[in-house]
Amino acid sequence: MQWYSKGRSLINPKHFTLKELSLLKLGVIVFIKRVYEWMRTAAEDIIIEKNEAVLATRGFFTAKDGLGIFYSYFGAPASVLLAEALIISGVKRLVIFGEAGAIHPKMKIGDILVPTFAIREEGTSYHYLPYGVSAKPSQKLLKKLKHLLDETGFTYEEGGVWTTDAPLRETRQKVLTYGGLRVLAVDMECSALFAVSK
Numbered sequence: 001m002q003w004y005s006k007g008r009s010l011i012n013p014k015h016f017t018l019k020e021l022s023l024l025k026l027g028v029i030v031f032i033k034r035v036y037e038w039m040r041t042a043a044e045d046i047i048i049e050k051n052e053a054v055l056a057t058r059g060f061f062t063a064k065d066g067l068g069i070f071y072s073y074f075g076a077p078a079s080v081l082l083a084e085a086l087i088i089s090g091v092k093r094l095v096i097f098g099e100a101g102a103i104h105p106k107m108k109i110g111d112i113l114v115p116t117f118a119i120r121e122e123g124t125s126y127h128y129l130p131y132g133v134s135a136k137p138s139q140k141l142l143k144k145l146k147h148l149l150d151e152t153g154f155t156y157e158e159g160g161v162w163t164t165d166a167p168l169r170e171t172r173q174k175v176l177t178y179g180g181l182r183v184l185a186v187d188m189e190c191s192a193l194f195a196v197s198k
Contacts, residue, residue: 104159164187
């Protein structure tokens with residue numbers, strides 16, 4: 001059975017919305033508690049703050065300047081549910097900031113990776129893109145991100161991300177195979193978030 005269907009969903013994402021989020025200019029999804037807490041400490045003029053599970057998050061806050069930070073659960077299903085809820089709530093731009101495991105020797109701890117494609121080895125993306133369709137970011141946004149990083153002096157690597165639902169099944173053979181395909185890191189969300197963004 002083909003998982004991808006253009007049919008209407010029985011559960012409407014509108015049931016997961018917050019009207020207050022429609023005024024946000026930018027939503028940032030993070031997966032790491034220390035990053036969320038650092039952003040919370042640095043934020044000024046917080047107008048909404050929830051420290052419990054809301055919208056498939058562990059918590060979130062919004063600031064007066066139109067920025068919203070969302071602390072997501074790990075994995076493709078949770079991050080896609082959150083992204084869909086934010087999109088249907090009216091958030092026009094989302095930035096995803098996470099961590100990934102390096103599978104290529106050129107990547108070191110703390111390096112910035114700009115993903116140019118993702119290997120789809122999770123289940124969620126197949127409900128948004130048919131089998132055989134590549135999971136890639138918007139080329140327009142990718143170009144803008146690289147320009148911004150260049151302009152601000154950040155060094156970064158470009159390459160693929162292997163997205164898996166089974167981190168305990170990351171075998172040596174897969175690491176070697178994907179490394180040969182310019183895949184630099186492994187995570188649990190990237191390909192599904194690329195798919196939902198289409």
